[in-house]
Amino acid sequence: MNLKELDLTVFDRDSLMEIRNSITKELNRRTAIKRNQIKSSIQVGDLVKIDHPQLHGKRLMVEKIKIKKADIKEIGEDGTVFHPGWVVPITMLEKI
Numbered sequence: 001m002n003l004k005e006l007d008l009t010v011f012d013r014d015s016l017m018e019i020r021n022s023i024t025k026e027l028n029r030r031t032a033i034k035r036n037q038i039k040s041s042i043q044v045g046d047l048v049k050i051d052h053p054q055l056h057g058k059r060l061m062v063e064k065i066k067i068k069k070a071d072i073k074e075i076g077e078d079g080t081v082f083h084p085g086w087v088v089p090i091t092m093l094e095k096i
Helices: 011-043
Strands: 048-050 060-065 069-075 083-089 093-095
Touching: 048 069
Parallel strands: none
Antiparallel strands: 048 060, 048 093, 060 069, 069 083
């Protein structure tokens, strides 16, 4: 069943709010699990890639890992670090 097949008009306001809260809690839980899995697999200095048009094809290195985000720097072929870097959500990182 998908959302288009579900008739939301039969629910009252309180029921819809309860459904929304349940969905939000589940999404937050799944995001936290994914974030923790990624955080345990990367370290400062690791090369990563990010699925974003602005960063496509660039060599990126993790400079600092925070609770929910990471500082990323672009590195050149000769190892030089370009400034400034980016602060991105950890869930966007993928280790190379």
